[in-house]
Amino acid sequence: MPENSTCLELTISIPGSSSNSSSFPSPGGGGYNMMRELDINLVPSIQVSNNNNNNNNNNGVPPRKKLRLTKQQSFLLEESFRQNHTLNPKEKEALAMQLKLRTRQVEVWFQNRRARSKLKQTEMECEYLKRWFGSLTEQNRRLKKEVEELRAMKVGVLSPHTCPSTLTMCPHCERVTTTTIRDESRI
DNA sequence: TTCGTCAACATGGAAT
C-alpha cells in the first residue's frame, strides 16, 4: 500500500473538540480511542469527502494509520527547519497553510525534528568522547611505561658507590634527568 | 519476523 494521506482511513470530526490532543487520554502514548477528534492524517475537506466509504467495522475504533509526508512537504519542512529551528505562531500557521497540514502537525514535526537533531548531536559527541578516551588511555599507557623505564634507569644509576639521586625535569630541554645529591650540593 | 524510522501523543517544566 502506498504511504500517502489519500489512502488512509478516516474518522469523524467531532464539532467543538479542541486541537489539544491531551484532552483524549488513551492507553499508551499513542493516544488513540473513539473520542479522537480528527484524523491527523488528512486535511479536513478530504476527511469529509472520504468518510462515506469508511465502514468503521472496528467497534467504531478505526485502525491507527501513519501519515507519511510527501517529498515536497518534507523538503519544505526541512528547508524551514534549516532556516530556523523554531517557529513563531504566524510562521507555523503560514507553513501549515502552504503544506496543507494542520498547525499541530507542523508543530509536532518541528518538535520531533529538534529531538532528532539533538540526538544526532549527542551521538556525535559520544563518538568524539569515545575517541578521546581511547587516545587518553593510550597516552596513559605510554606514560606509565615511561615511568617504569625511568624507575629502572634510576635503579641502574644507583649503586653502593654512587650517591642517592633524584629525578628532575630539565627546564631547558624538558627531559627527565637523574640528579645525584652530590650534583645538587654543587648548585 | 525483526528492526529502524517517524508521526502522533503524554507529561512535566519553564516562561509569559
Place this chain on the structure above:
DNA sequence: ATTCCATGTTGACGAA
C-alpha cells in the same frame, strides 16, 4: 492559566 518546548513512549509502516 496558558502556551511552548524537551523528552519519553506508542504504534504504523517499510525494509531486510
